[in-house]
Amino acid sequence: MEEQTPIEEVGGGPSLFGPPRAPRRREEGARAALIAFASSVLFIVVALWAILSSDAWPAVQRQFFNWSNFVEVFPDVLSGFWLDIRMFVVAEIIILILSLVIAMIRSLRGPAFFPLRALAVIFIDLIRGIPVILLILLLGFGIPALQLPGVPTGALFWGLTALIISYSAYTAEVYRAGIESVHESQRMSARSLGLTQGQALWHVIVPQAIRNVIPALLNGLVSLQKDVALVLVLGIREAVREADIYAAKTFNYTGYIAAALLFLLISVPVARFADWYTNRDRRRKQSVST
Amino acid sequence: MSTAKLELQNVSKAFDDKQVLRDVDLAVDHHEVVCLIGSSGSGKSTMLKCINLLVPIDSGAILLDGADIAAPGVNANQVREEMGIVFQAFNLFPHMTVLDNITLSPRKVHGVKRRVAEETARELLAGFGLSDKVDEYPDRLSGGEQQRVAVIRALATEPDLMLFDEVTSALDPELVAEVLNVIRALKDDGMTMVIATHEMGFARDVADQVCFLDEGRILEHGPPGQIFSSPSEARTQQFLQRIIDAGRL
Numbered sequence: 001m002e003e004q005t006p007i008e009e010v011g012g013g014p015s016l017f018g019p020p021r022a023p024r025r026r027e028e029g030a031r032a033a034l035i036a037f038a039s040s041v042l043f044i045v046v047a048l049w050a051i052l053s054s055d056a057w058p059a060v061q062r063q064f065f066n067w068s069n070f071v072e073v074f075p076d077v078l079s080g081f082w083l084d085i086r087m088f089v090v091a092e093i094i095i096l097i098l099s100l101v102i103a104m105i106r107s108l109r110g111p112a113f114f115p116l117r118a119l120a121v122i123f124i125d126l127i128r129g130i131p132v133i134l135l136i137l138l139l140g141f142g143i144p145a146l147q148l149p150g151v152p153t154g155a156l157f158w159g160l161t162a163l164i165i166s167y168s169a170y171t172a173e174v175y176r177a178g179i180e181s182v183h184e185s186q187r188m189s190a191r192s193l194g195l196t197q198g199q200a201l202w203h204v205i206v207p208q209a210i211r212n213v214i215p216a217l218l219n220g221l222v223s224l225q226k227d228v229a230l231v232l233v234l235g236i237r238e239a240v241r242e243a244d245i246y247a248a249k250t251f252n253y254t255g256y257i258a259a260a261l262l263f264l265l266i267s268v269p270v271a272r273f274a275d276w277y278t279n280r281d282r283r284r285k286q287s288v289s290t
Numbered sequence: 291m292s293t294a295k296l297e298l299q300n301v302s303k304a305f306d307d308k309q310v311l312r313d314v315d316l317a318v319d320h321h322e323v324v325c326l327i328g329s330s331g332s333g334k335s336t337m338l339k340c341i342n343l344l345v346p347i348d349s350g351a352i353l354l355d356g357a358d359i360a361a362p363g364v365n366a367n368q369v370r371e372e373m374g375i376v377f378q379a380f381n382l383f384p385h386m387t388v389l390d391n392i393t394l395s396p397r398k399v400h401g402v403k404r405r406v407a408e409e410t411a412r413e414l415l416a417g418f419g420l421s422d423k424v425d426e427y428p429d430r431l432s433g434g435e436q437q438r439v440a441v442i443r444a445l446a447t448e449p450d451l452m453l454f455d456e457v458t459s460a461l462d463p464e465l466v467a468e469v470l471n472v473i474r475a476l477k478d479d480g481m482t483m484v485i486a487t488h489e490m491g492f493a494r495d496v497a498d499q500v501c502f503l504d505e506g507r508i509l510e511h512g513p514p515g516q517i518f519s520s521p522s523e524a525r526t527q528q529f530l531q532r533i534i535d536a537g538r539l
Contacts, residue, residue, distance in 0.1 A: 185379065188377065191370070192342050192344060192375045192444075193395035193443070193444070194371050194399040195367075195398060203394060203398065204394075
């Protein structure tokens with residue numbers, strides 16, 4: 001119950017690219033920012049000069065940064081990327097729910113729940129041990145080939161299913177870490193008040209657990225946002241696949257750069273947000289006594 | 291058939307290789323206050339958790355109003371409705387307001403309507419001078435206030451047996467009294483209580499019976515006057531001497 005010293009908030013400055021340092025005075029902060037800015041500009045100028053003046057640059061530009069190719073390929077890549085985003089949103093929502101259920105099952109105690117617990121552990125171990133791409137191939141080509149009546153045969157359906165299964169196993173472990181980080185007294189308090197295991201988990205443990213693992217969940221989100229492109233192996237025409245088709249036709253790789261730019265447009269802000277949130281969360285925890 | 295409120299018969303418990311309770315016998319009468327004293331690791335806390343069925347016992351019997359609650363097939367949730375327990379720390383749910391902390395069990399377990407549960411909670415809080423904390427989150431309360439709210443939360447389901455597990459051990463010294471006063475008030479109301487504590491002055495003051503635990507055994511028990519003034523066991527004398535040397539008695 002010791003009161004911890006709150007972190008000095010004054011003049012903390014933006015902490016966009018690293019842990020915040022708290023300069024003692026305002027002028028010092030301004031001076032530090034100026035130095036950081038000047039050295040960054042200098043670095044970028046030198047790096048650009050080095051790249052643009054190298055002998056290989058004209059070839060690189062022709063292959064990867066060709067404006068007319070960019071204009072030609074961009075509409076296709078963009079429409080493919082729109083599919084990526086929709087796949088990502090649908091998969092992420094299902095993953096967040098499914099993996100929480102798996103983690104809760106794994107956290108149940110008592111001999112009666114052993115079969116359920118064992119099932120959850122086996123699922124997580126098996127799925128985490130298989131490369132995502134293999135799972136996508138296995139479900140995406142394998143199951144439609146069985147031609148089972150009533151079972152969907154769409155590549156998109158099975159590609160997404162493979163992603164969801166794979167990421168659910170990982171995310172379940174993230175949730176479980178969160179559940180285990182909640183103090184044992186919380187569980188005991190809840191049980192002593194007459195709450196069942198399920199009620200204790202749902203009302204008391206899980207809300208705290210989720211709060212503890214939001215940074216890790218955000219990391220998984222960034223990762224999935226890129227990995228949805230893996231379904232291209234099933235021939236689904238998402239952004240990377242479109243760029244691939246264009247490259248095969250023209251031997252020009254500007255389409256890949258276009259796709260990369262689109263992915264970065266989403267993943268960099270989310271990664272920054274995850275960092276910002278983690279820092280804020282840590283500072284808040286340090287300034288609040290328990 | 292026993293007439294005691296609570297009776298432990300030959301209760302033993304081991305965690306892996308470590309024997310934490312050895313053939314514990316204890317009878318607590320209605321409206322009686324029993325204090326458990328002894329050094330850390332002597333089994334006080336485990337004993338309370340066993341009584342609340344949070345920790346299953348290896349052998350023996352625990353009788354509540356004459357019925358064995360440690361027997362197989364007993365509904366632990368039903369048993370827990372009849373008793374409240376407060377721990378050393380981390381009792382309150384940090385993501386809920388004081389009011390929600392107190393009304394959670396009445397609403398979810400006992401099916402009380404939110405409005406009714408909140409009314410009861412407000413009355414209880416007012417009774418303990420905590421009316422202004424109704425909508426606060428636990429991290430905005432002092433340690434003493436947190437523990438008082440935890441006691442109130444346990445009382446909200448109207449138990450007739452209360453268990454206290456070193457509820458003041460994690461508090462700053464100046465906050466200890468306000469929590470102990472709540473327990474004193476409960477004694478005046480006739481609540482049956484089992485209290486594990488390191489506050490010897492309080493134990494001497496409030497207990498009808500004091501048990502000295504040593505390595506999982508109740509080595510000595512009796513009225514506080516006898517235990518504190520003329521303990522018969524060497525281990526008890528040694529323990530109390532160390533407390534006196536530390537200026538805590």
